[in-house]
Amino acid sequence: xxxxxxxxxxxxxxxxxxxxxxxxxxxxxxxxxxxxxxxxxxxxxxxxxxxxxxxxxxxxxxxxxxxxxxxxxxxxxxxxxxxxxxxxxxxxxxxxxxxxxxxxxxxxxxxxxxxxxxxxxxxxxxxxxxxxxxxxxxxxxxxxxxxxxxxxxxxxxxxxxxxxxxxxxxxxxxxxxxxxxxxxxxxxxxxxxxxxxxxxxxxxxxxxxxxxxxxxxxxxxxxxxxxxxxxxxxxxxxxxxxxxxxxxxxxxxxxxxxxxxxxxxxxxxxxxxxxxxxxxxxxxxxxxxxxxxxxxxxxxxxxxxxxxxxxxxxxxxxxxxxxxxxxxxxxxxxxxxxxxxxxxxxxxxxxxxxxxxxxxxxxxxxxxxxxxxxxxxxxxxxxxxxxxxxxxxxxxxxxxxxxxxxxxxxxxxxxxxxxxxxxxxxxxxxxxxxxxxxxxxxxxxxxxxxxxxxxxxxxxxxxxxxxxxxxxxxxxxxxxxxxxxxxxxxxxxxxxxxxxxxx
Numbered sequence: 357x358x359x360x361x362x363x364x365x366x367x368x369x370x371x372x373x374x375x376x377x378x379x380x381x382x383x384x385x386x387x388x389x390x391x392x393x394x395x396x397x398x399x400x401x402x403x404x405x406x407x408x409x410x411x412x413x414x415x416x417x418x419x420x421x422x423x424x425x426x427x428x429x430x431x432x433x434x435x436x437x438x439x440x441x442x443x444x445x446x447x448x449x450x451x452x453x454x455x456x457x458x459x460x461x462x463x464x465x466x467x468x469x470x471x472x473x474x475x476x477x478x479x480x481x482x483x484x485x486x487x488x489x490x491x492x493x494x495x496x497x498x499x500x501x502x503x504x505x506x507x508x509x510x511x512x513x514x515x516x517x518x519x520x521x522x523x524x525x526x527x528x529x530x531x532x533x534x535x536x537x538x539x540x541x542x543x544x545x546x547x548x549x550x551x552x553x554x555x556x557x558x559x560x561x562x563x564x565x566x567x568x569x570x571x572x573x574x575x576x577x578x579x580x581x582x583x584x585x586x587x588x589x590x591x592x593x594x595x596x597x598x599x600x601x602x603x604x605x606x607x608x609x610x611x612x613x614x615x616x617x618x619x620x621x622x623x624x625x626x627x628x629x630x631x632x633x634x635x636x637x638x639x640x641x642x643x644x645x646x647x648x649x650x651x652x653x654x655x656x657x658x659x660x661x662x663x664x665x666x667x668x669x670x671x672x673x674x675x676x677x678x679x680x681x682x683x684x685x686x687x688x689x690x691x692x693x694x695x696x697x698x699x700x701x702x703x704x705x706x707x708x709x710x711x712x713x714x715x716x717x718x719x720x721x722x723x724x725x726x727x728x729x730x731x732x733x734x735x736x737x738x739x740x741x742x743x744x745x746x747x748x749x750x751x752x753x754x755x756x757x758x759x760x761x762x763x764x765x766x767x768x769x770x771x772x773x774x775x776x777x778x779x780x781x782x783x784x785x786x787x788x789x790x791x792x793x794x795x796x797x798x799x800x801x802x803x804x805x806x807x808x809x810x811x812x813x814x815x816x817x818x819x820x821x822x823x824x825x826x827x828x829x830x831x832x833x834x835x836x837x838x839x840x841x842x843x844x845x846x847x848x849x850x851x852x853x854x855x856x857x858x859x
Contacts, residue, residue: 383479385413387465393475395420405461405481407454425450425458443467445477460486509609513592515602521546522604531588531611533581551577551585570594571605575612587616650684657681694820697752701827708746708831715741715750715782719775722754732762738775741782743852749828750852756821757786757848764790764846772841781834781853787841798838802826825850 383401387393394417398410412419424432428449439445445465450458465477510525520543524536532549539545550558554576561574571593578586592607657677660667664674700706716738723734754773761771765788772787793801802822825848826836834851841847 380478381480385465385477385479387475387477388473393473402479405453405459405479406451423451425452439465439467445475448482459483506608508611511592511607511609512595513605513607515594515604528609531580531586531609532578549578551579553577571607585613586611587613650687653684654681654688694824697824701824706831708749710744710746712742713745713747713750715743715745715784716775718747718750719754719773719784722751723758723773726755726758731768732765733768733770734758735770735772737773739777741775741777743777743780743782745782745832745852746828749831753825753828753850754784754786756825757784757850760821760848761786761788761790761846764788766790778851779853781832781851784850784852785847787843787845787847789841789843789845792840792844793838793846801838802836822848 380399383399383405385398385402386396388396395413398413400410402413403409406423408419421429432447432449435445435447443466445463447463448460449463450460452458459481460483462480462482463477465475468474468476504526506525506527509527509531510523511521511528512523513521521540524539526536528539529535534545534549547555547559558574558576562572565572572591574590576588576590578588580586589610589612590607591610592605595603595606597603657680660669661674661677661681669677697706719738720736723736758771758773765771769789772785774783774785774787776783776785802825822836829836829850829852833853836848836850839847839849
């Protein structure tokens with residue numbers, strides 16, 4: 357109670373009661389009067405609180421008011437007035453001590469039932485408690501700031517089988533598009549947000565957790581409110597009290613979308629490197645064979661022809677050797693051209709030159725002039741077609757398809773070639789009488805250095821022909837693929853869809 361006037365007739369205080377009051381932990385005081393009461397007794401402990409003897413407050417009615425912190429006087433006065441109606445006084449305020457510092461007090465007093473004008477109260481120094489509370493508030497503030505700044509969702513979850521969070525940090529909204537309040541209000545929201553492809557797996561993993569588990573670590577996808585996918589790393593541990601009692605789970609949801617994407621890109625890059633290494637080895641093996649074999653023949657025939665007179669070689673033998681030399685030289689030229697074209701395509705340095713071309717005559721001429729198909733006959737079924745194409749590329753397409761067919765067609769069997777108009781483009785089909793191509797290998801045949809399981813290891817070629825066919829078809833806005841031929845064997849299709857030059 358605020359104290360500022362002394363009573364005219366202070367009531368006597370029993371000596372034993374006074375002795376008891378002085379032993380009470382805290383500063384006990386007695387006040388008398390209605391409205392603003394007057395201190396008639398205050399225990400000597402007050403001196404340990406503010407540094408002034410008890411007589412200061414019983415002798416000087418203004419002493420107490422001068423010690424109250426200016427910022428607390430209004431609150432103290434309001435509590436004093438309220439006490440006159442309730443009969444109970446409660447207030448926390450600061451008092452100035454003799455060293456100039458302020459200490460926090462908790463002041464409580466009650467009107468006596470047998471003496472309506474008599475109040476008994478106690479003052480307790482709560483400075484340490486206030487300091488602890490302030491430190492706790494500061495720690496909570498620091499923790500809250502830390503939680504809000506961490507680039508992840510911090511959450512706490514009650515123990516039990518259900519996914520039932522009791523706290524979710526504000527980062528939840530930026531990560532998933534839902535506020536923490538929405539998450540806490542809807543116990544089913546988490547399950548709804550888990551990606552359908554991961555939901556059964558994650559729920560099964562949660563189901564398998566032991567009731568005494570110390571935590572978990574899951575990785576799965578969730579859907580943002582706007583629909584995009586967020587990969588998360590979900591990690592949690594059990595929090596225990598000092599007695600070892602399990603209290604709750606505390607976890608972190610981290611957005612690992614970028615790291616997952618980087619991991620996938622790295623895996624793709626490693627796959628590409630592995631394929632490149634395999635391609636290099638295949639290339640070196642194939643090229644070394646396909647270069648050395650014709651070169652050995654050329655060198656052998658050239659040496660033989662050099663010593664033709666000494667060896668008494670006939671004119672017929674000389675002619676045969678010259679033809680062999682020419683054939684091997686042409687094969688080497690084709691091989692080197694394929695390698696150079698593949699290199700230019702890989703570097704993006706191949707620029708098609710489109711012009712109107714009558715494809716029937718082009719296909720017939722290439723079929724007639726090619727000398728790499730041995731003794732196979734070529735049956736032509738060509739419709740008149742004019743399309744915008746790069747002539748040199750289409751010549752290579754037809755030539756490579758014929759050479760490929762010859763490798764898989766029995767000796768003396770015919771190779772069939774068809775040409776049809778398709779819209780403003782065209783379709784070229786080359787069929788052989790070989791064993792065909794299994795469905796699981798049809799895409800692989802169009803990759804560089806793939807020769808197929810039935811390719812004759814003694815036949816020339818490094819497996820670039822069909823790859824070039826596919827790439828040239830794509831440059832014409834089309835594609836290349838293989839199917840089963842009607843009468844058996846394989847039917848290689850090339851669609852040329854370009855109707856005008858491609859930029």
